[in-house]
Amino acid sequence: GAGVSQSPSNKVTEKGKDVELRCDPISGHTALYWYRQSLGQGLEFLIYFQGNSAPDKSGLPSDRFSAERTGGSVSTLTIQRTQQEDSAVYLCASSRASGVVDTQYFGPGTRLTVL
Amino acid sequence: AQSVSQHNHHVILSEAASLELGCNYSYGGTVNLFWYVQYPGQHLQLLLKYFSGDPLVKGIKGFEAEFIKSKFSFNLRKPSVQWSDTAEYFCAVNARRGSTLGRLYFGRGTQLTVWP
Numbered sequence: 001g002a003g004v005s006q007s008p009s010n011k012v013t014e015k016g017k018d019v020e021l022r023c024d025p026i027s028g029h030t031a032l033y034w035y036r037q038s039l040g041q042g043l044e045f046l047i048y049f050q051g052n053s054a055p056d057k058s059g060l061p062s063d064r065f066s067a068e069r070t071g072g073s074v075s076t077l078t079i080q081r082t083q084q085e086d087s088a089v090y091l092c093a094s095s096r097a098s099g100v101v102d103t104q105y106f107g108p109g110t111r112l113t114v115l
Numbered sequence: 116a117q118s119v120s121q122h123n124h125h126v127i128l129s130e131a132a133s134l135e136l137g138c139n140y141s142y143g144g145t146v147n148l149f150w151y152v153q154y155p156g157q158h159l160q161l162l163l164k165y166f167s168g169d170p171l172v173k174g175i176k177g178f179e180a181e182f183i184k185s186k187f188s189f190n191l192r193k194p195s196v197q198w199s200d201t202a203e204y205f206c207a208v209n210a211r212r213g214s215t216l217g218r219l220y221f222g223r224g225t226q227l228t229v230w231p
Contacts (some may be wrong), residue, residue, distance in 0.1 A: 021126060043221035104219060106159040
């Protein structure tokens, strides 16, 4: 079946602009995760959605970062007033996670470059 | 908080050589363990995983890993590498319960280069 998809694949923006990154999880997966992969920090957890529960936002680096998940499916990660240190690959993952921790499957990522 | 250490940042081998990549984690509770691989230009893919049971797990492409609970280790092995194994390898762990349930903690990755 179809895997996790993300759009856009690449995004170049100017410092101070807002950006939105989209993730479509695998159909039927109730858990959705965002991670960030950067040269200096490796792979970092950002946020976790599980069904209708309140999301775990503890990994978001600042209040400029926010994420939504509409209808229990598609998720959007928004970065406001982008800074150069936000440049990274933003990865989305999903899992079945029906009350049991399960394997996370990753999308191709969105490469964000802030000029 | 949990942390994951991968001992080697870059490993260079010739084809047919044996491979062992080290991974240690720190966490006092029950964990799930994973190795992910990222081939050049591709996204992260699951190589193998350990949830419970036999501590020696086998994954795709001839890879295996052994969970040694007493050493908090989950080392990846392959008896004979191929040029196509050139990739970056990430060890990851998540907790099976608690406030950090679900989130993966990754090591910094090991870049494997295999010369033909």
